[in-house]
Amino acid sequence: MNKKILNLAIPSIISNITIPLLGLIDVAIVGHLGAVEYIGAIAIGGLIFNILYWNFGFLRMGTSGMTSQAFGRENNKEIMSILLQSLAVALFFSSLMIILQYPIHKIAFWLIEADNDVKKYALDYFRVCIWGAPGVLMMYCFKGWFIGMQNSKLPMIISIFVNIVNIIASLIFVFVLHMKVAGVALGTIVAEYSGLLLTVILFQYKYSNFNKYISLKESIHIKSMKRFFSINKDIFLRTLCLITVTTIFTSTGARQGKLILAVNTLIMQLFTIFSYIMDGFAYAGEALIGRYVGAGDELKVRQAIRGLFTWGLSLALFFTLLYSLWGNELFKLLTNDKEVHIVANQYFYWALIIPIMSFAAFMWDGILIGATQTKIMLLSIFYSMLVFLLIYYLGDALDNNNSLWLAFVVYLFSRGAAQTLMSRKVFFSKKSQA
Numbered sequence: 001m002n003k004k005i006l007n008l009a010i011p012s013i014i015s016n017i018t019i020p021l022l023g024l025i026d027v028a029i030v031g032h033l034g035a036v037e038y039i040g041a042i043a044i045g046g047l048i049f050n051i052l053y054w055n056f057g058f059l060r061m062g063t064s065g066m067t068s069q070a071f072g073r074e075n076n077k078e079i080m081s082i083l084l085q086s087l088a089v090a091l092f093f094s095s096l097m098i099i100l101q102y103p104i105h106k107i108a109f110w111l112i113e114a115d116n117d118v119k120k121y122a123l124d125y126f127r128v129c130i131w132g133a134p135g136v137l138m139m140y141c142f143k144g145w146f147i148g149m150q151n152s153k154l155p156m157i158i159s160i161f162v163n164i165v166n167i168i169a170s171l172i173f174v175f176v177l178h179m180k181v182a183g184v185a186l187g188t189i190v191a192e193y194s195g196l197l198l199t200v201i202l203f204q205y206k207y208s209n210f211n212k213y214i215s216l217k218e219s220i221h222i223k224s225m226k227r228f229f230s231i232n233k234d235i236f237l238r239t240l241c242l243i244t245v246t247t248i249f250t251s252t253g254a255r256q257g258k259l260i261l262a263v264n265t266l267i268m269q270l271f272t273i274f275s276y277i278m279d280g281f282a283y284a285g286e287a288l289i290g291r292y293v294g295a296g297d298e299l300k301v302r303q304a305i306r307g308l309f310t311w312g313l314s315l316a317l318f319f320t321l322l323y324s325l326w327g328n329e330l331f332k333l334l335t336n337d338k339e340v341h342i343v344a345n346q347y348f349y350w351a352l353i354i355p356i357m358s359f360a361a362f363m364w365d366g367i368l369i370g371a372t373q374t375k376i377m378l379l380s381i382f383y384s385m386l387v388f389l390l391i392y393y394l395g396d397a398l399d400n401n402n403s404l405w406l407a408f409v410v411y412l413f414s415r416g417a418a419q420t421l422m423s424r425k426v427f428f429s430k431k432s433q434a
Contacts, residue, residue: 001300001307005284009311011152013280015159017273025167026184027269028333029174039340040258041121041181043265047250048108048126050243056093056137057239058232059086060144064286065369066231067148072294080213083145085228088220090137097133104130112251115258121181128185135192142199150287154202158195166191234374241381245388245411252392252404260401263344266331267405270351271358274319278359281311282366289370301371305427308363316359323351350405357409360416364423373426380418387414 030038063086070078097104105126109119139162143155169190173183253264285308292300331344368377388411395403 001303002311004288005281005304005307005311008147008150008152008284008287009281011156012147012283013277015152015156016276016280016283018159018163026170027265029170029184030181037115037117037121037258038181039262039265040115040118040254041125042184043250043261044112044118044122044254045125045129045181045185047112047247048105048122049129051108051247052097052104052133053136053140054239054243054246055236056090056140058235059090059137059140061235061286061369062086062228062232062374063141063144064147064283065290065372065374066228067145068150068287068290068370069294069372071149072291076210077213077215079149080210081215082148082228083141084214084216085220085225086141086144087138088225089228090141091134094133094137098130101127101130111247112254115254118254118258118261124180124182125185128182129188132189132192135189135196139192139196139199142203147283147287148290149207150291151206152283152287154199154206157202158199161198162191162195165194231372231374234378235369238374238378238381241378241385245385245408248388248392249404249408253401256399256401259339259343262337262340263347264401264404266340266344267347267351270323270327270330271354274316274355275358275362277315277319278312278362279366281308281315282362282369284308285363285366286370289367290372291370293371302427305367308367309360312359312363316355319355320352323355327351347401347405350409353409354412358412358416360420361412362416364416364419367427368419368423371426373423376419376422376426380415380422383418384411384414387411 026042027039030042063082066082067079070082105123108126109123139158143158146152146154166187168187170184170187173179173186177183179186250261250264254261285304288304289301292298292304327348328341328345331341364380365377368374388407391407391410392404395406
């Protein structure tokens with residue numbers, strides 16, 4: 001079982017680690033332009049697109065879980081129908097985002113309070129990046145489908161390609177053409193559509209035999225689409241809770257000033273690195289659990305769960321040690337602002353606590369997506385969001401950054417704890433073992 005987990009997880013980890021590395025490089029690029037406002041602009045701009053794109057996380061997660069179960073049942077027609085449904089939804093909503101971009105950025109900057117200079121550069125970032133929405137959402141669909149097909153190598157190839165193109169393009173636009181924050185955004189656009197083109201090419205190379213199962217009329221029929229949305233509604237609502245917490249966290253940091261915003265952005269980059277490593281194993285969970293559920297093999301489902309948690313705990317301990325030894329050196333790579341370094345060191349211990357407190361939530365997310373037990377995901381994050389808000393208001397997080405981080409860390413821990421309690425009845429009760 002460990003071999004199967006690693007065969008799926010390692011390519012996903014390589015794929016995922018390029019994403020936070022890209023974020024680190026974006027921050028590093030603007031962090032060396034000589035203005036703290038640029039770091040804040042990347043944080044705010046990134047938050048806005050996280051809010052937009054996270055709403056459609058079901059295009060990856062739901063597609064992965066549904067496809068892996070269809071793969072376990074060896075139903076090729078259903079496998080292809082799921083991809084077509086996902087792509088149709090992606091095209092519709094990404095087009096809607098482009099059409100409604102003006103009210104979207106108006107509402108976003110009304111909700112997120114920040115320094116006027118930060119908002120100015122964040123708006124430059126938004127106006128360019130919004131045009132990449134179709135490329136981003138369609139790649140979500142293909143990535144989830146590839147993972148459901150037990151293939152994490154193609155997403156790895158695509159992610160590496162996208163991020164290399166993004167880094168090179170951003171460096172050229174910023175340092176050669178002197179486009180500042182807008183240059184980082186334009187580099188992102190170039191990479192996103194280059195990645196989509198490569199995705200289609202690889203699909204045709206590897207899965208051209210599935211073309212014969214394409215039936216737009218049957219796949220996008222209203223009854224088929226209703227089933228697609230009914231399965232994914234819990235993931236969508238769960239994502240709204242995730243966005244609520246993240247938005248409150250970032251906007252509260254912004255209200256405490258551009259220095260605290262910059263510091264929180266740096267610490268969050270360390271959490272982001274860890275989270276994408278964990279997601280690699282979560283993706284393995286999606287593929288394996290979905291496959292075994294589809295095939296009706298309960299013994300292998302439980303074996304996969306135990307294997308995933310063994311790896312999750314081991315990596316949490318490893319990252320705690322890694323950050324304790326070299327975390328401050330990573331800060332120095334991201335920015336040369338000495339004031340930011342000094343303040344960041346005052347909050348650094350939060351980066352050490354996060355891995356142990358959060359790994360269970362990542363593991364359960366992958367397991368529950370594969371089993372399509374999305375109601376547990378929704379309920380657990382809703383309860384955890386309430387815990388976050390309680391600590392947030394009782395701890396006076398508006399004026400105390402430590403209270404803000406405490407609320408966030410307890411929220412991460414409570415997600416995993418709630419999922420563990422609720423999932424035991426599904427996977428380890430006497431009824432499930434019968």
